[in-house]
Amino acid sequence: MLNTHKIRADFNILSKKDGKIPMYLDSACMSLKPNSVVEAMNDYYFNFPACDRSLHKLGSTVTKKVKEARELVAKFINAKNLDEIIFTRNTTEGINLLANSFGLVKGDVVLVSDKEHNSNLVPWLLLRDRVGIVVKIISSNVNGTFNLDNFSKLISGVKLVSIVHTSNLDGVTNPAKEIIEIAHQNNALVCLDAAQSIPHRKIDVQDLDVDFLAFSGHKMFGPTGTGVFYGKSKLLEKLSPFLVGGDTVEFSTYDSYKMLPVPEKFEAGLQNYAGIIGLGEAVKYLSQFDFEDIVEHELKLNSYITTELKKISGINIIGPEDPKLRSGIVNFYIEGTDMHKFVIMLDEMANIEIRSGQHCVHSWFADKKIYNSARVSLYLYNTIEEAEAFITNLKKIIEIL
Ligand SMILES: Cc1ncc(COP(=O)(O)O)c(C=O)c1O
Numbered sequence: 262m263l264n265t266h267k268i269r270a271d272f273n274i275l276s277k278k279d280g281k282i283p284m285y286l287d288s289a290c291m292s293l294k295p296n297s298v299v300e301a302m303n304d305y306y307f308n309f310p311a312c313d314r315s316l317h318k319l320g321s322t323v324t325k326k327v328k329e330a331r332e333l334v335a336k337f338i339n340a341k342n343l344d345e346i347i348f349t350r351n352t353t354e355g356i357n358l359l360a361n362s363f364g365l366v367k368g369d370v371v372l373v374s375d376k377e378h379n380s381n382l383v384p385w386l387l388l389r390d391r392v393g394i395v396v397k398i399i400s401s402n403v404n405g406t407f408n409l410d411n412f413s414k415l416i417s418g419v420k421l422v423s424i425v426h427t428s429n430l431d432g433v434t435n436p437a438k439e440i441i442e443i444a445h446q447n448n449a450l451v452c453l454d455a456a457q458s459i460p461h462r463k464i465d466v467q468d469l470d471v472d473f474l475a476f477s478g479h480k481m482f483g484p485t486g487t488g489v490f491y492g493k494s495k496l497l498e499k500l501s502p503f504l505v506g507g508d509t510v511e512f513s514t515y516d517s518y519k520m521l522p523v524p525e526k527f528e529a530g531l532q533n534y535a536g537i538i539g540l541g542e543a544v545k546y547l548s549q550f551d552f553e554d555i556v557e558h559e560l561k562l563n564s565y566i567t568t569e570l571k572k573i574s575g576i577n578i579i580g581p582e583d584p585k586l587r588s589g590i591v592n593f594y595i596e597g598t599d600m601h602k603f604v605i606m607l608d609e610m611a612n613i614e615i616r617s618g619q620h621c622v623h624s625w626f627a628d629k630k631i632y633n634s635a636r637v638s639l640y641l642y643n644t645i646e647e648a649e650a651f652i653t654n655l656k657k658i659i660e661i662l
Contacts, residue, residue, distance in 0.1 A: 262554060262557070262558075263550065263554050263555070263558045263641055265558070265641070265642060265643075265644050268641055268642050269642050269644075271295040271296060271297070271546075272293050272294070272295055272296065272642060273296055273299075274293055275293065275642055281612050282612075283612050283613075283614050284611070284612055284613040284614065284647040284650055284651070285614050285642075285643075286613060286614060286615045286637045286638060286639065286643065286647065286651060287614050287615055287616045287636075287638055288460070288480070288589070288638050288639065288640035288643075289429050289457060289480065289589070289590060289616075289636065289638030290480075290616050290638070291479050291480065291485065292460060292479065292480050292481060292482050292483075292640055293482075293640075293642065294482060294483075294484065294539075294543075295482055295543075295546050297542050297545075297546055298482055298483065298484060298539045298542045298543050298546065299539070300542075301538050301539050301541070301542035302484055302535040302536070302538065302539040304538070305323070305326070305534055305535040305538050306535055308322075309322040309323055309326075310535075311323050312531060312534075313327050313531075313532060313534060314508075323534050326534075326537075326538045326541070327532070327534060327537050327538065328343075329541055330348075330537045330538055330540055330541030330544075331343050331346050331348075331524075331537075331541075333541045333544040333545060333548075334346050334489055334540070334541070334544055337544045337547075337548060338459075338464050338465065338466050338474065338489075338491060339464075339465040339466055339467050339468070340466055340467075340491060341467060341493075341494070342494050343524075344494060344497070344522065344523045344524050345466075345491055345492060345493065345494055345497065345523075345524075346489060346491060346524060347489065347490040347491070347492070347497075347523070347524045347527045347528060348487070348488070348489060348524075348528055348532060348533075348537050348540075349475075349487075349488040349489060349490050350486050350487070350488055350533070351477045351478075351479070351486065351487070351488040352378075352380055352381075352454060352455075352456040352475045352476055352477045352488055353380040353488075354488060354490070355473075355475030355476070355488055355489065355490030356380055356381050356384050356423065356452065356454065356475050357380075357384050357503075358490055358502075358503065358504075358527060359384075359423070359452055359473055359475070359490070359492075359500075360384035360385060360387075360388055361384075361503035362500040362501055362502055362503050362527075363421065363500060364500070364501060365388060365392065365394045365420065365421070366392060366393075366394070367392055367393035367394065368393065368394070368395065369394045369395070369420040369421075370394070370395045370396075370397055370418055370419045370420055370421075371385045371388075371394055371395070371396050371397070371419070371420065371421045371422075371423060372396075372397050372398075372399060372412075372415055372416065372419045372421070372422045372423070372424070372449070373385060373396065373397075373398060373399070373422075373423055373424060374398070374399045374401060374407070374424050374425060374435070375398050375399065375400050375401055375624070375625065375628070376401060376405065376425060376428045376430050376431070376433075376622060376625055377423075377424075377425055377454070377622070377624070378425065378429055378454065378456070378620075378621045378622055379621045379622070379623065379624075380454070380456075380621070381423055381424070381425060381454045382624060385423065397415055397419070399411050399412050399415060399424075401433075404580065404581040404582070405428070405430075405431045405433050405579070405580040405581055406433055406581060406586065407433070407435040407436055407440070409436065409439060409440075409443070412440065412443065413443055416443055416444060416447045416449060417447055418447075419444070419447065419449040420449060420450070421449060421450050421451070421452065422440065422444045422449050422450070422451045422452070423451075423452040423454070424440060424451070424452070424453060424454065425453075425454045425456075425457070426453045426454060426455045426457070426458035426464075427455075427457040427458035427461065427462070427588055428457065428580075428590075428622075429456065429457050429590070429620055429621070429622070429636075429638075430579060430580070430590075430592060430620055430622045430625055431579045431580025431581070431587060431590060431592055432457075432563075432580060432586070432587030432588035432589065432590030432591075432592070433580055433581065433586055433587065433588075434458060434462070434586075434588060437453055437469055437471065438468075438469055438470075441469055441470055441471055441472075442470075445470065450472040450473070450496070451471055451472050451473070452471075452472065452473035452474070452475065453469075453471050453473070453474045453475070454475055454476075455474050455475065455476040456475070456476050456477050456480055457480065457588070457590075458476075459476040459480070459481055460480050460481035460482075460547070460640065461552065461555055461556065461559065461588055461589060462552050462556065463552045466491055471491075472492065472493055472496055473490070473491065473492045473493075473496070474489075474490070474491040474492075475488065475489070475490050475491075476488060476489055478536070478539075478540040478543060481543055481544075481547055482543035482546050482547055483536070483539055483540040483543035483544075484533075484535070484536040484539035484540060484543075485536075486533060486536055487533060487536040487537065487539065487540045489540075490527070492523075494523065497523040497524075497527070498522070498523060500527075502520070502526050502527050502529070504527075504529040505520075505526075505529055506529045506530055507529065507530050507531070508521075508525060508528060508529060508530060508531070508532075509521060509525060509526050509527070509528070509529045510526075550641065554641075555640075555641050556588075558641055559588065559589035559639045559640070559641075559643075560584060560585060561645070562589070562639050562643055562644075562645060562647075562648045563584040563587060563588075563589060563590075563591055563639060564584045565645065565648050565649070565652075566584075566591050566637060566648050566651065566652065567582070567584045567587075567591060569652040570591065570593060570652075570655075573655075573656070573659065575595050575596050575597075575659075576593055576594075576595055577593060577594050577595075577596065578591065578592070578593045579592040579593065579594070579634060580592065589638055589639035589640060590636060590637070590638050590639075591636070591637040591638075591639075592620070592634050592635070592636040592637075593634060593635060593636075594631060594632075594633065594634040594635065595659070595662075598662055599632070599633065600617040600618075600632075600633045600634055600635040601617045601618065601633060602662070603617065603635055603658060603662070604616065604617040604635050606658050606661070606662075607651075607654055607655070607658060610654055610657065610658070611650060611654040613647070613650060613651055613654060615635055615636060615637050615638075615651075616635070616636050616638070617633055617634065617635045617636070618633050618634075619633055619634075620634070620636055637651065
């Protein structure tokens with residue numbers, strides 16, 4: 262069981278003595294940062310704010326720390342080789358890296374689900390418009406869960422399946438292992454968008470046999486603007502980088518160049534060293550917990566909120582009714598209500614912070630003709646008292662609206 266009280270002391274914002282502590286229920290967008298992550302970044306800026314690979318003492322410290330961060334990430338997802346870990350700015354960059362480096366040509370088919378974040382839809386639609394690839398959409402079951410039959414019907418002839426692991430829309434986790442197995446039987450490769458799964462569940466890339474994986478550091482305690490793109494070594498070697506320049510080549514002449522091997526050929530220009538070092542620290546922080554405890558804690562809070570929401574007429578929860586299937590996410594809308602207005606009132610009245618809008622899954626909202634929703638997203642520092650305060654204040658707002 263998690264000791265939430267102790268955990269909260271690790272976060273400056275949750276243990277401030279002065280002023281009001283926010284009830285932060287928006288971790289699917291951005292997790293809070295433990296003090297150890299901020300300190301690791303400060304250590305870089307205060308003590309060795311230099312370039313990776315410069316041979317002087319400061320540079321060597323950066324090189325060593327970046328390598329340590331890469332090792333921590335590789336171990337965290339059980340990558341076979343260090344060079345399978347490419348540092349990026351976020352999940353979006355990882356998926357764009359794949360879309361622009363994979364070498365897809367006219368007529369190649371990419372399969373995505375009907376609940377993709379724009380980051381895993383728009384790069385493929387752009388390629389459709391630029392080079393003529395075909396983008397096919399897998400329809401989910403009515404309750405939002407993955408439909409393996411629909412997937413199996415579409416898989417033949419597909420080059421790449423790029424699919425969300427845990428949905429930021431409804432918290433549903435797709436059956437990655439089965440999807441990957443079926444895709445491989447049909448000679449298709451698979452990229453998982455793990456932005457929402459990596460903070461909450463163990464990901465073992467070798468056990469999943471996933472070909473590519475993209476995730477963000479900032480949703481798993483890491484600094485903002487940090488991410489990772491994983492790929493199997495033999496596949497990364499074949500990809501042709503789309504962002505090149507400093508640090509991606511071994512040498513160049515006026516009319517030639519020699520690329521460095523992976524991961525360097527994908528990490529163009531000077532990097533966000535403080536962020537990468539902070540990300541390593543975030544991995545260390547997250548690794549001290551048992552994922553089963555995280556899931557159990559989030560389920561307890563999600564179950565309470567779901568039960569209470571279901572008692573209120575006019576509230577619609579997006580996705581399956583069963584909170585067990587929704588990770589730490591409760592996304593809902595009230596018929597006839599602009600949920601932006603609702604979340605602003607919640608913040609002003611009670612200092613409770615949740616997110617409203619279409620959560621970058623505009624395609625789903627457009628299809629369902631729903632204007633917007635409000636999303637509670639939980640993490641290991643949230644408490645049952647916060648969940649109760651959310652319900653109490655939601656009821657007050659509904660009376661006012
Ligand atoms: C499922 C999913 N995919 C991709 C992204 C994009 O992440 P980022 O903005 O960090 O690139 C998000 C962000 O919310 C997400 O929830």
